[in-house]
Amino acid sequence: MGVVVSGLVVAAAIPPLIRLFSRPPAPDPTHTEIVKTARLVREREEQEVLAEIAKQEADTLAKEAEMNARRAQAAQAALDAARAEAERIKKEAGEAGIAAAHAAEVAKEEAQRREAEIREEARKATEAVEREVLRRERLAEEENRRAEEARRLAEEAARVAMEEAEAALEAKADLERQLREGIQPVVRPTGAELEDARRRIGYQEGLYHFAVAGVAGSGKSSLINALLGMRNGQAGAAATGITETTLTVARLPDPDPKHPFVWYDIPGAGTLKVEDWLYFHKQGLYVFDALVVLVDNRFTRTDIAILRNARLFKIPCYIVRSKADVHIRNVMRERGYESDDEEYDVEDREKLEEQARDFFVRETRQNVQRNLRDAVLPQQRVYIVSNSKMLSAIKGNAPLSNSKKAKKFVDEYDFLLDVLRDADRRRGSGAGATQPSN
DSSP, rough: OHHHHHHHHHHHHHHHHHHHHTTTOOOOHHHHHHHHHHHHHHHHHHHHHHHHHHHHHHHHHHHHHHHHHHHHHHHHHHHHHHHHHHHHHHHHHHHHHHHHHHHHHHHHHHHHHHHHHHHHHHHHHHHHHHHHHHHHHHHHHHHHHHHHHHHHHHHHHHHHHHHHHHHHHHHHHHHHHHHHHHHOOOOOOOOOHHHHHHHTTTTTTTSSEEEEEEEEEEEHHHHHHTTOOOOTTSSTOOOOOOOOOOOEEEEEEEEEEEEEEEEEOOOSSSSSSOGGGGGHTTTTTEEEEGGEEEEOOOHHHHHHHHHHHHHHTOOOEEEEOHHHHHHHHHHHHHOOOOOOOOOOOHHHHHHHHHHHHHHHHHHHHHHHHHHHEEEEEOOOOOEOHHHHEEEEEEETTOOOTTTTTGGOSSSSHHHHHHHHHHHHHHHHHTOOSSSSSO
């Protein structure tokens, strides 16, 4: 290090010496000046050398400081990178822990879910087995029930077959009897025929529809007029005459608002227009609420057909023998009474009339009961009425019960009371003619 410094000092002293010797010659200095000058020169040269050295050392130190600063920066960067890496690693480690915890939780939940599924599957399987067992038990019970039902049905079918066979035999016997007696079979209407018949007669709900039927010339129109409180020939009354005047169904509403009735004058049977055995079906009598059948001393095939069909259709049927006063007078004539015979006083005539009435009523009722029995029909009352007495009863001209005039009435009041009572009962219960019963 000393050699280097000496060399640097010599090198630094050369330029000043050159400048010194290149100057113009000055006057010869003194020895003291020379020594002083030389010393000053040397000191200055040494200062310059030292300044240069200091500068070089400062440069060296600056470079080293700069290098150290760069190294410090590099170290700081490395430290920052290391810290960032550590932070990253820490963060990743934390995230990995969270992920691991989440994965563990998910795995736990999945295990619990699977366990629940297994338990549910086991429960369903158990229930399925139980249902299958129950189903098989029910099938067995159903098979037993079906077998029992089949047995019961077989027994019922056998019973019905036996009853049908018996009924067939009875029907055959009845048909043979009817054929022997000339009675024609019953004709059952279709649904369309029922509706058409209702339409033709103007059937109205809330009203009670009476059909007065029977053989031609039995006095149906006159009886209806009496029931309506009218006389024959009066305006609005049913047409009457010696011959059969009713060729179509006549609809005659009751003029009394207290009686919500409609009376129908049905064409008589036994004419060229209407065949007797089809009378009930052709006239649509199955749609009426009640039937009034006018009969004579003996039933005709038409009368029997009406009564039988009325039973099938569950239609109330009233058997009526009208024109009682005419028949009673005929009995009186048969017994010798003449209206212009002066031998009969009033008392004798009334006595003979009473005897004729009793005879006619008794004979008529016995004949009707015998006719019903011969036709294999249930017994029922026959109403013996006179059209004139019926008109009086309708108009309210009733005599005192113990008077002689009252004795001339037979069944007029009973007929009206029964008709009104039955009509009120059936209208209140909603009963009416519909389809025939078996």
